[in-house]
Amino acid sequence: MRALTVRPGTAGSLEVTDVPEPSPADGELLVDGIALGICGTDKEISRGEYGDPPPGRERLVLGHESLGRVRSAPEGSGFSTGDLVVGVVRRPDPVPCGACAHGEPDMCRNGRYTERGITGLDGYGSPVWTVEPDYAVKLDPSLERTGMLMEPTSVVAKAWEQVERVGERAWFSPHRALITGAGPIGLLAALLAVQRGLETHVLDVVSDGPKPELVRALGATYHHDGLENAVKGAEPDVVIEATGVSSVVFGAIAHNARYGIVCLTGVSSGGRTIEVDGGALNREIVLENDVVIGSVNANRRHFAHAADALARADADWLERLVSRRVPLERAAEAFEAREDDVKVVVELGAG
């Protein structure tokens, strides 16, 4: 079959190539791929900055934002032919750390995990793929065109779970949320904020294109004139940070409410320094009992929360997050940055 593959560590090696069709191991589901979402991590891998092929191989099947339809499922697996399904990304090492042994490889302590389409395991960028039922999540049939939003939604479902569990360390009754960054992660974080009944604000830098409208369609408020203006007189109880930009990160920590929680989800590069009033920042965090949480990846529980959140969302709004759909043979176009792109999707054939 054809598949979207890359030679990790080699820039420009992204290609649609022939690979053997996978056959399911004992107990696994065989899945017809419908679509694949493309994100920043995929672009990093395609630039040779990140990723590892499976052991003994040179090329990796790319793709971790999956959506497929079950072609065959073992009896007792909990899945049936025709089910819409998404695969979890991370797997624990055969000798798991404590977190991995407790079903939380997203919190892995020893770093010896693998990730479908990223690190050591083929991804979901092919018309046929397999997945273990324990790492598969069934979707509502209404998500046939937008279910590839599940993986980024699982990331924000984890972020929100972390915020809530950390918030509940004492009395907690948040009212206002600020999301920094209106890419797919930011917009989906805003969706989950609105679903929680929070007064929701989203900050980005663009003043036109689809983002302001997508924010307003949620009933949230869009800001594009800087963080300090966005929070003036209305400091947020919770910030979900999705830009990774240092000035925004430090600004969000400095400008939240008492007992404020900032959840960082943006993966930034190092190597550029910024001047920070470290004393004032420390004082603010201490005197306000603030918390800063880092959150990455997601486990099966978060995928299940994401499936619930997407099933409750407005189907048209989800559809509008998908800016472009390109067929597998032209997958390279999904890696081009175009103005007004939110989420770009590769179509894999099944429907």
Place this chain on the structure above:
Amino acid sequence: MRALTVRPGTAGSLEVTDVPEPSPADGELLVDGIALGICGTDKEISRGEYGDPPPGRERLVLGHESLGRVRSAPEGSGFSTGDLVVGVVRRPDPVPCGACAHGEPDMCRNGRYTERGITGLDGYGSPVWTVEPDYAVKLDPSLERTGMLMEPTSVVAKAWEQVERVGERAWFSPHRALITGAGPIGLLAALLAVQRGLETHVLDVVSDGPKPELVRALGATYHHDGLENAVKGAEPDVVIEATGVSSVVFGAIAHNARYGIVCLTGVSSGGRTIEVDGGALNREIVLENDVVIGSVNANRRHFAHAADALARADADWLERLVSRRVPLERAAEAFEAREDDVKVVVELGAG
């Protein structure tokens, strides 16, 4: 009676002056003061940098690290004549915020709290004081000479509680703790770390004096050659930061273990900037699922935890934390910084 008083906002106004002896309001305890611990906040107030007198008054009775013996207690208060007792510091506004209404004024959201000896309420720096039973905590009789360590212990009991509640947001099994700063807060944080069975490390800058010995007497490891050397090959799962020094704060955030938790307790001044690789710091927090917690003050629950922790501690070790004891009339000497001081105490007369 004589009392340690200050005119908040006026540097050099610290004095032992005559004030009326308080009489207990309905339901309150009348307490004979034994001793008062002096801390950095007291010094800030004495320098005119902080604090507010009670409404309509110019001078404030200073002191929030209390220890006394109950002279009289109302029936049904839970206290009896002769009990060793310590007073909680913070009180909610008459119109409490949600946190204050839930018994957590340490987590106050509107900032309209008062604090004994700091903000709007007389402190415990007098031979007689009163306290509401709801804001009083009974101590083990063995703490007659060291019970004034309760307030700083309540601060670290809160810090440890916050760390544990935040840690338990997912699988949590910490092994190694690093305490930065070997002042009273740091040493008491180390005591509580050892009581939790953690491999405990303490970092400070001095290489002699009482601090290294006090750390070793706990069974903990003392470091004085910088943070990076202290954590080399042994990154801590939990850091309790008690210096407020920016380079230490950012170093602790950068050099902890995966799923690391840094609890900031040091109150620093602003106005000095530091160069930080904000992108690398953000990336580390996100990819490791790290958390930074600010923790200030303590509520009655934390004072109760502190009372348990001190009752379990080695009495001689606690006694060694008290470097000097000065009588009330010479209280000003307790505000002088002397080499090898850990905790300096003002004696108030009762025993």
